[in-house]
Structures are given as C-alpha cells and as structure tokens.
Amino acid sequence: MASLIPSEKISIVVEDDRTGLSITTLKRAIADNLFYNQGKFPTIASKNDYYLALAYTVRDRLVHHWLNTVQTYLKQEVKVVCYLSAEFLMGPHLNNNLINLGIESRIRQAVEELGLDFQELVDQEEEPGLGNGGLGRLAACYLDSMATLEIPAIGYGIRYEFGIFDQEIRDGWQVEITDKWLQYGNPWEIARPEYSVQVNLGGHTETYVDRDGNYRVRWLPDRVIKGIPYDTPIVGYQVNTANTLRLWKAEAIESFNFQTFNIGNYYGAVNEKIYSENITKVLYPNDEQLQGKQLRLEQQYFFVSCSLQDMIRLHLSTGNSLDTFDGKFAIQLNDTHPAIAIAELMRLLIDERFMDWEQAWSITEKSFGYTNHTLLPEALEKWSLELFNRLLPRHLEIIYEINRRFLDRVRIKYPQDNDKLARLSLIDETGARYVRMAHLACVGSHAINGVAELHTHLLQQTVLKDFYQLFPEKFSNKTNGVTPRRWMVLSNPRLTKLICSKIGDSWIKNLDELRKLEQFVDDSAFCQQWQQIKQEVKQDLAIRIRQRTGIIVNPNSLFDIQAKRIHEYKRQHLNALHIITLYNCLKQNPNLDVIPRTFIFGGKAAPGYWMAKLMIKLINSVGEIVNQDPDICDRMKVVFFPDYNVTNAQPIYPAADLSEQISTAGKEASGTGNMKFSLNGALTIGTLDGANVEIREEVGAENFFLFGLTAAEVQQLKTKGYNPRDYYNSNPQLKAAIDLINSGFFSHGDTELFKPLTESLLNYDPYLLFADYQSYIDCQKKVSQAFRDRANWTKMSILNVARMGKFSSDRAIKEYCRDIWNVAPVPIELEDLCPDGQ
Ligand code: GPV
Known part of the structure; x- marks a missing residue:
C-alpha cells in the first residue's frame, strides 16, 4: 500500500485489490466489484453484471497509468495534440484494453476460474457507436497510435446519448433502431463536472469602448448551455501511456428555470432543459451528405467551444500566458465538422482575453491543421448566412474580418481577378449566400492534408486548386492507416499467433x-x-x-x-x-x-x-x-x-x-x-x-x-458525354442483368420496385x-x-x-507528428504504487 497523492493531511490508499495482477487477486476483485458496485449476489447476477464487474476490475488496473500520464504532461508542460472530431468510432474497449495492457491471458484465466465464460462477458459490451464510418474509425485508430507512440494527445468530441442506429433487416429492407448504448451504464468513462464550461448561442453583438479607449465587441447571447466533459482512457500498446478521450455532454445551466417555475409554467421550465440537452442527444447518421440542419451546427460549435475553453484552462493552469498557446497545442481538424474552431479561437483570444487581431491570428494559424476527407461536392460543408448569423452572430463578424484581410492579400497577388476572389472567398455568393467551411479551414490552418496520394493530388487539382496555388507550402499528403492492435491482434488471434511464431512480436509496434x-x-x-x-x-x-x-x-x-x-x-x-x-x-x-x-x-x-x-x-x-x-x-x-x-x-x-x-x-x-x-x-x-x-x-x-477506368478516364468520359444506355444496348450480359431486375424476377413480380435504381443507371449512371x-x-x-x-x-x-x-496508423501518426504537429514522444514513468512490494 502506498500514498498516491502525497499530502500532509490526506493520503489516498490504493488497495492491492485494485492493482494486483495475481489470479487470486483478480478473482477477488471481480467478486468485490460485483458485490459493491453492482450490488448483486453471484446467484442473481446477470451476465451484464459480471461484465461490468470485470470492466471495473480492468479499469482499476489502468487508472494509475492514466493519472500518471496526465500528471506528466502537466508537469513537463509538453506540447499536446488535440484531435477535434465530431465522430470517434471506438469499438468495444474491454478486449482492446486487455491487449494493450498485456493482461489478457491472466484476466481470461481468472474469469474462467470463477466458472464464467470469458467470451460471453466480452460480448455483453455495447460498443460506443459514436461515428458513421471511415472518418470516425480513423479517429479511433489515430488515438490508439498516439497512445502507443507515447504522443501526448487528447481526443475531443461529442458524447452522443444515441450513437449510430442499430440496423435490422425486415423483409429485405433496412429498419433503424435507436442505439441506447448508455442504458446499462458506461464503465469506461469518468464524468468531470468540475471542468464544465459554458457555451453561448444566438442573440446579438454590440461594441463598447474599454478603459483604455479601445473598441471592443461583446456578444449578448440568448442561450447559454453547459458542457460537461466525460473522460475515457486510451491505453497505448505495452507502454505506460494512457491518453484521454474527452467527450462533451450538453446540459441546461440550471436544471430548473425558477423564474418560469415560480409563475407556474412547469412545462416551460422543463422544456428549456430538454432543449439544451438536445444538442448532444443524437449522432447525425448521414455519411458524406450534409443536411444543413441548425442542430448540427449547434453540435459542432458546442463541442468546439467546450474543447478550446478546456485547452485555454489547461494552458493557464500551468501558469502560462496565451502568447505561447500555439507552442503547447497542435489542433487537428478532422474534416470541416470542427472548422468553426478557427473563428472561436479568434473570438476567445480577442473578445475574452483582449488580444490584438494580428497576434491572435498568428496563434490561430500556427495552432490548426486541417484534414480533408472527401471530394464529393454534396459533403462539402456550407452554412447559410441567415442560419449562421442567427446562431453565431459574433463568429460571422469574425469570419467577415478574416475574409476581408484574406481577400486583400489575394487581390495583391492576383490584381483584377474577380473570378479568383469569388472562388477563394469564405463566402459563397454565387446564389443564396453561404459560409464555406473548407475555405475557413484552409485560411486558418498552417497545414492542409488529404488522406491518400491520389486524393491529395485531386484536392490540389480540383476542390482546393486555388488554395493550392496560393499556399502550396501548406499542402501535404498523409495516407491513412489502421491500428494493427485492433485490426489484427485483437480480431485475428489465430493469424497473430502464427505470425509471432515465425517472426516474433515486434511487428505489432513496427x-x-x-x-x-x-x-x-x-x-x-x-x-x-x-x-x-x-x-x-x-x-x-x-x-x-x-x-x-x-x-x-x-x-x-x-x-x-x-x-x-x-x-x-x-x-x-x-x-x-x-x-x-x-x-x-x-x-x-x-x-x-x-x-x-x-x-x-x-x-x-x-x-x-x-x-x-x-x-x-x-x-x-x-x-x-x-x-x-x-x-x-x-x-x-x-x-x-x-x-x-x-x-x-x-x-x-x-x-x-x-x-x-x-x-x-x-x-x-x-x-x-x-x-x-x-x-x-x-x-x-x-x-x-x-x-x-x-x-x-x-x-x-x-x-x-x-x-x-482511372480517375482521369472517368473525367474524360464525363466531359465527352457519357451515355449509359449505349453500354446497355451493346452488352447482352449487362442488358440481361438489368432486364431481369426490371422483370420483377427478384421482387415477386413487382416490376416497379427497383425502377428508381435501374432508371437512374440507364439515364444518368453518375x-x-x-x-x-x-x-x-x-x-x-x-x-x-x-x-x-x-x-x-x-x-x-x-x-x-x-x-x-505502410498502412499502420503508427506510420501515419509519425508523419503527422513530424510534418504538421511538431510533437515528440513523452515516455511515462510509473511511480510504483506498492514500494513495499505488497
Ligand atoms: I467527409 N469519410 C467518412 O467516412 N465520412 C465523412 O463524412 C467523410 C469522409 C471517409 C472517406 O469516405 C474515406 O475514403 C476515408 O478513408 C475516411 O473518411 C477516412 O479518411
């Protein structure tokens, strides 16, 4: 037993049952958690009770990795990567943590000696489905690699109460079922209400003159929401590092609006609470298709503002001044979903910390990097000025000012090229007016990257062509990668074992x-x-x-x-x-x-x-x-x-x-x-x-x-004029396939069912x-x-x-660290919790 927090008055004693790894200790710990945490006798405990008891037993064994990691980062004042993402598709934690902690076989043995089926308990875990697909899963692989490479990192995102829907197939159709992943509790997160922040929305702005005679702007919002952080440890593979995934939940500032309550409007008061909590209720299930919904912009701004306020709090807590912010944080934008961060950091620095524009802009530009994940036009985020102004009036002013200064520079570089100005502008004025989030991200970041060589090349030649001509030095490619821990060691234990028997196990990290x-x-x-x-x-x-x-x-x-x-x-x-x-x-x-x-x-x-x-x-x-x-x-x-x-x-x-x-x-x-x-x-x-x-x-x-066809051939064919019907008419096999669908053969004689699909192919085939x-x-x-x-x-x-x-996310993360973030590994030393050898 040893003291974790040395202090004259309080000393927290860490019981052996919370750290010990002997089979006997593990069995006792699981039984203990079942009794005291789940409040169940073994005879009536459900599989889920046993899963939770096991999960807490594992969590106990990583807490001191986690706390030491946080403490080391604070003490050494290291530069931290802040990965901002609207999605983190983490997958189940239990097995992954066992593998990364290297305690899988002991835990399995302890569980089996208790007469339980290990796999059955593992299968109890509800995965946090806080993402749609590749983009969210990439964020999860990157967190695994950053922890494994001992890179100080925080993942910032949204704690959606309902993640991606569960899919059922009924009569061949997809049916969506609400994902209630939190209903039986989440043993992997710790709420940190003490680090809550407030986020404003709506209202208007006004100017005032401060004591020194400077013109300032203040934002008078009409809604204030509380953001509460929930932290999940991200354990590296066979290292002491445990980084943090910090997800924000929205709540009303007070649970009851007493004003409303006192005049008898109970429902009105509760309604306001529900309204605030709506922000983090549900993940938008569209992948690469924007819907332009107000609530989505609220989600984006909410988590971005919470996260930036959190970084500023952390930075100031170690006695630093904001002048050095960009030296301590590398903020990566996972697509444009968090791109409003650029205007928000400017607002926090200028309006709330009274920094001048030039310095704030220099810090902002040096802090941010932007990763683009698609060329599809329907996925490029834009927000109508009307909506933007209604929700974020101060940010719109800041974006106008960023744009004004930016276009002044463009004008000098390309005199009298109004088309160029219109194409580069942060505001799309070709029809109804919009804020272009990708343009904001490009202007406000020092680094812009695509996610594969071809993609980066096409970005530079098409969607971001004008930006590439303007700032070629900002662009680079970072081909994606996946973590071999989850996608081989955990998911393919048989192949892992065979490979290890031949070449050892160092490939898992290299x-x-x-x-x-x-x-x-x-x-x-x-x-x-x-x-x-x-x-x-x-x-x-x-x-x-x-x-x-x-x-x-x-x-x-x-x-x-x-x-x-x-x-x-x-x-x-x-x-x-x-x-x-x-x-x-x-x-x-x-x-x-x-x-x-x-x-x-x-x-x-x-x-x-x-x-x-x-x-x-x-x-x-x-x-x-x-x-x-x-x-x-x-x-x-x-x-x-x-x-x-x-x-x-x-x-x-x-x-x-x-x-x-x-x-x-x-x-x-x-x-x-x-x-x-x-x-x-x-x-x-x-x-x-x-x-x-x-x-x-x-x-x-x-x-x-x-x-x-190659990408170039696709382009040529489209330019030349593509007629899918020519292919249909000249290819008997293709014709037979389409005709069979249209005949109703697959649809109980219904010749209409698949018409929208076949007609779209015959007439457009985009x-x-x-x-x-x-x-x-x-x-x-x-x-x-x-x-x-x-x-x-x-x-x-x-x-x-x-x-x-090449396709390990470790390789990808090393490239980000070297070329964009300028961060280095920080090994974590574990202070021995049991110096007496107990
Ligand atoms: I933007 N991607 C995604 O899953 N959702 C999105 O909203 C957007 C991009 C995907 C791309 O489609 C994949 O090609 C890519 O591998 C992945 O992002 C990660 O970069």
Whole structure:
C-alpha cells in the first residue's frame, strides 16, 4: 500500500485489490466489484453484471497509468495534440484494453476460474457507436497510435446519448433502431463536472469602448448551455501511456428555470432543459451528405467551444500566458465538422482575453491543421448566412474580418481577378449566400492534408486548386492507416499467433517487420497453416452468418466481401450486377464448372438516403432468389450481414478471401477497410481509387485484381458525354442483368420496385457502373480462376500481409507528428504504487 497523492493531511490508499495482477487477486476483485458496485449476489447476477464487474476490475488496473500520464504532461508542460472530431468510432474497449495492457491471458484465466465464460462477458459490451464510418474509425485508430507512440494527445468530441442506429433487416429492407448504448451504464468513462464550461448561442453583438479607449465587441447571447466533459482512457500498446478521450455532454445551466417555475409554467421550465440537452442527444447518421440542419451546427460549435475553453484552462493552469498557446497545442481538424474552431479561437483570444487581431491570428494559424476527407461536392460543408448569423452572430463578424484581410492579400497577388476572389472567398455568393467551411479551414490552418496520394493530388487539382496555388507550402499528403492492435491482434488471434511464431512480436509496434514473412512463402508447412487458419476463421463467420440470418454458407467457397457504408459511389450495386450475371450464366449452363462463392455484404444506409436503402433491398431480394434456387446447388450464396459496426467487423475482415474496393475512381478519398482486409490476408479486387493505388503499389500488381477506368478516364468520359444506355444496348450480359431486375424476377413480380435504381443507371449512371461493368466481370473471372490454384492464392495472401507495413496508423501518426504537429514522444514513468512490494 502506498500514498498516491502525497499530502500532509490526506493520503489516498490504493488497495492491492485494485492493482494486483495475481489470479487470486483478480478473482477477488471481480467478486468485490460485483458485490459493491453492482450490488448483486453471484446467484442473481446477470451476465451484464459480471461484465461490468470485470470492466471495473480492468479499469482499476489502468487508472494509475492514466493519472500518471496526465500528471506528466502537466508537469513537463509538453506540447499536446488535440484531435477535434465530431465522430470517434471506438469499438468495444474491454478486449482492446486487455491487449494493450498485456493482461489478457491472466484476466481470461481468472474469469474462467470463477466458472464464467470469458467470451460471453466480452460480448455483453455495447460498443460506443459514436461515428458513421471511415472518418470516425480513423479517429479511433489515430488515438490508439498516439497512445502507443507515447504522443501526448487528447481526443475531443461529442458524447452522443444515441450513437449510430442499430440496423435490422425486415423483409429485405433496412429498419433503424435507436442505439441506447448508455442504458446499462458506461464503465469506461469518468464524468468531470468540475471542468464544465459554458457555451453561448444566438442573440446579438454590440461594441463598447474599454478603459483604455479601445473598441471592443461583446456578444449578448440568448442561450447559454453547459458542457460537461466525460473522460475515457486510451491505453497505448505495452507502454505506460494512457491518453484521454474527452467527450462533451450538453446540459441546461440550471436544471430548473425558477423564474418560469415560480409563475407556474412547469412545462416551460422543463422544456428549456430538454432543449439544451438536445444538442448532444443524437449522432447525425448521414455519411458524406450534409443536411444543413441548425442542430448540427449547434453540435459542432458546442463541442468546439467546450474543447478550446478546456485547452485555454489547461494552458493557464500551468501558469502560462496565451502568447505561447500555439507552442503547447497542435489542433487537428478532422474534416470541416470542427472548422468553426478557427473563428472561436479568434473570438476567445480577442473578445475574452483582449488580444490584438494580428497576434491572435498568428496563434490561430500556427495552432490548426486541417484534414480533408472527401471530394464529393454534396459533403462539402456550407452554412447559410441567415442560419449562421442567427446562431453565431459574433463568429460571422469574425469570419467577415478574416475574409476581408484574406481577400486583400489575394487581390495583391492576383490584381483584377474577380473570378479568383469569388472562388477563394469564405463566402459563397454565387446564389443564396453561404459560409464555406473548407475555405475557413484552409485560411486558418498552417497545414492542409488529404488522406491518400491520389486524393491529395485531386484536392490540389480540383476542390482546393486555388488554395493550392496560393499556399502550396501548406499542402501535404498523409495516407491513412489502421491500428494493427485492433485490426489484427485483437480480431485475428489465430493469424497473430502464427505470425509471432515465425517472426516474433515486434511487428505489432513496427508493422514493416511483416516483410519478414516473405521468406516463408515457399515454406509449404507454413502455407498449410496459413490456409488452415483462413479456413477456421471462415467457419467461425459461417456460424455467425447462420445465427444472424439463418443462411447456411459453405466455408470452402470463396468469401467475397464488401463491408462499408452503403453509397452509390461505393457501388454495392455493381457487385450486385456481377452476382446477377453469374446467376444468369449458371441458369443458362447449369453444369458450368464455377468456383463456389459466398457474397457477403455489410453496411448501413443513411436513413434518408433512398437509393442506398433500395440497394440494400436489391441485395436481399437477389439473395432470396439465388439462395433458394435448386439449379444453383449452393454454388452461390448472397448474405447481407445486418448491423455492420466495429464489433461485427472484427470477425468479418479475417474471414475474407476477396475484398471488394470498387468505388468509381476519384471518389473514395482513401478507404481504410481496404487496408484491414489486406492486412488479414484477403486479396483485393479494386479500382485505382483512394489508397487502393498505394496498396497495389506495395503488394505488387500481380497480387491485386485491378479493373475499371482511372480517375482521369472517368473525367474524360464525363466531359465527352457519357451515355449509359449505349453500354446497355451493346452488352447482352449487362442488358440481361438489368432486364431481369426490371422483370420483377427478384421482387415477386413487382416490376416497379427497383425502377428508381435501374432508371437512374440507364439515364444518368453518375458513378459509371455501366462503363466499368465489363472490366469488372472479366476481372472477377480472373479471381475465380486464381482461386482454383489454392497454393498460389495462399502465396498471394501471405504477400499481401507481408507488404502491408505502410498502412499502420503508427506510420501515419509519425508523419503527422513530424510534418504538421511538431510533437515528440513523452515516455511515462510509473511511480510504483506498492514500494513495499505488497
Ligand atoms: I467527409 N469519410 C467518412 O467516412 N465520412 C465523412 O463524412 C467523410 C469522409 C471517409 C472517406 O469516405 C474515406 O475514403 C476515408 O478513408 C475516411 O473518411 C477516412 O479518411
């Protein structure tokens, strides 16, 4: 026993039961937490009670890593990365923490000695689904890498009460169910009401003259909301670092408005409370499609203001002056969702701390970096001036002033080029007037990056072309990465074990070392084991598929998987056209010798995105027919795995033979699922889009199934005039597939159901499915051919894994640290909690 906080009067004693790692201690700790935290006797405790008792036992064992980390950062006054993101798609914490703490096998043993099923308890955890897809998951991988690389970091975001909806499939359609992830409590967070802040909204501004005769502006808001931080520890892999994810919850400043209450308007008073708390109620479930809703702008401003106020508090608490702010914080904007931070930091410095404009601007510019994650025009955020002015009147004034000064500089560089000025302006005045958030982010940041080489290149040539010409030095590429801890060690323990048996375990922190596997590609025993593991993992997935959907699939078939958000640009319907084409071939030639395939889909559609929902219905309808057809003799199965999320993704990636990365070239900024599949030994069928380009470069063209137009060819074809109907008329297989859908064959005779989808393809086909169709079909034939030679397929699989080192999020984070953040590792020393050896 030892004192954690040395103080004359109080000494907090840390009990051995909260830190000890012997099996006996762990068992006692779990029993203790069950009794005192859950308030249950073992006889009546539910699985969830046991899960929570276990979770608290694990949490106790990381608290002193966490507190020491925070204390070290404060004492050493280090520079901290503040990763601002509207989404963090963390996935379940329990298993990840066990792996990163290196206590998985002890905990498992203790749990089993208590007569409990470890996996059953792990399965109890409700994952925090605080994100939509790739963008939110990238933020989570980056937090893991920053902690593992001992980089001081705080993730700042929103504690949505309801995360991304749970998806059910009924009659082939997506049905959305509210995600009540907090209903049984969240053992991984600690509320810190003592660090609450206030956030203003609405009202108006006025000028006044201060005591020194300076003109100042004050904001007189008409709403004030309280932000309460909830902290979750982010444990690094086998280091002492535990960084913080700080998520903000909105509350009313007082739980009752007594004024209103006293005059008898009880409902009015409670209403106001509900109104304030609405801000962090629910995650917007649209991925890359803005809705322009007021509440969304309120969410963005709310968490950004809370976070910046928190940074300023932290900075001043160590006795610093704001003059040195940019030396102590590197603030990264995860897309434009938090871009209002640029105007908010200016406001805090100028209006609240009375700094002059030039100094405030210099600090702001040096503090911020901006990552762009899409080129899709419908995702580029803009807010109408009317809304902006109503909600954030002071910020609009500041943005006008930023714009005025910015355009003055542009005018000097490009005299008499009004088109250029209009294109660069922070205000879009081409029609109804809007604030352009990407422009604010570019002007207010010292660094701008895309997320794959092709994406960065296209950004510079298209969406941000004028900014690139103006400030080429701000631009760089940071190709995305994924954490091998969650996406290999945790999700694919069998393959992890095999790899470790051959090359040790240092690849887990230094993924380039996977190259050492190349020496075993001709080792037949090793190849045998590799293939065997893939087989076992496919069997596991087959069992899950049967449990979730009732569909029986053959684990010996080729597992062909497309798992990602449902979007027209990602082209799940191109995959469906291949399935229908293959089906037609088998119907025409029932004895055709084909490689049996299981087509697996996973992904959610935005609830208001009708075409995406129709794509889900199409996949399920095709499955319903194909899966039952006796002529097919189980040579094809189509599965839509419901509720694709981090939990469900973990057993999916390892089971894939083929990874579908088939977006229209130029549309997918990077993709990260593509990396997870390949890291787990799937081969990719893909276009030259996003990070596919770099994956192919790394694994070798001979180990990658390439098809389709290039981004440049897509552009040319569109310029020339693209007529999808020409492809339909001249390609009998394509025509047969479309006609079969339109005939009502997959829809119980309903010829109207899929018309919106087929008509859109025939008349517009904005994502060029028809142009890429034949190339895709031909490429799939090559895939089937290649799968016949299992030995060679296994070799290609091994080479894919061996050459994936580049796509570790550790590599990506090191680049951000070096090129953008200028931060270095800060190792954490653990003071011994039990110096007496107790
Ligand atoms: I902007 N992305 C996303 O998931 N949601 C968004 O709102 C936006 C981008 C994704 C891109 O689509 C992926 O290509 C990319 O890999 C991912 O962000 C992370 O950069």
